[in-house]
Amino acid sequence: MNEPTKDEKIWQVVAAIPVGKVASYGQVAHMAGLGRQARYIGKALGKLPSGHSIPWYRVIRSDGKIAFPVGSEAFEVQAQSLRAEGVLVVDGQVLIRQFGWRP
DNA sequence: TAACTGACGGAGC
């Protein structure tokens, strides 16, 4: 079998984020072995195939905000999806612990 | 082919 591509690797990492938690692009990039290619994460998520089961909405920026402009359709979908999992989102800011974050 | 862009991040001011 062919090895997972970078995109698939990223999707796999994103899929490993527990429900109710989030991870930053940089964190996902690091976990996927891509180092500083944080930008590639967004690209890979944009390539998501139809019928996927990837919780792309659990991926946010390093500053804890959603990567889309407030008010955009994608923003609403992401914010609502997160809220559905018990994550609080106020003005684009995600108010929960990140995956891998420990008190 | 060169320049620009982008669901980013971190450092500098």
Add this chain to the structure above:
DNA sequence: AGCTCCGCCAGTT
């Protein structure tokens, strides 16, 4: 706390 600049790297124009 907010803005700017630079780095990364692959895909587009």
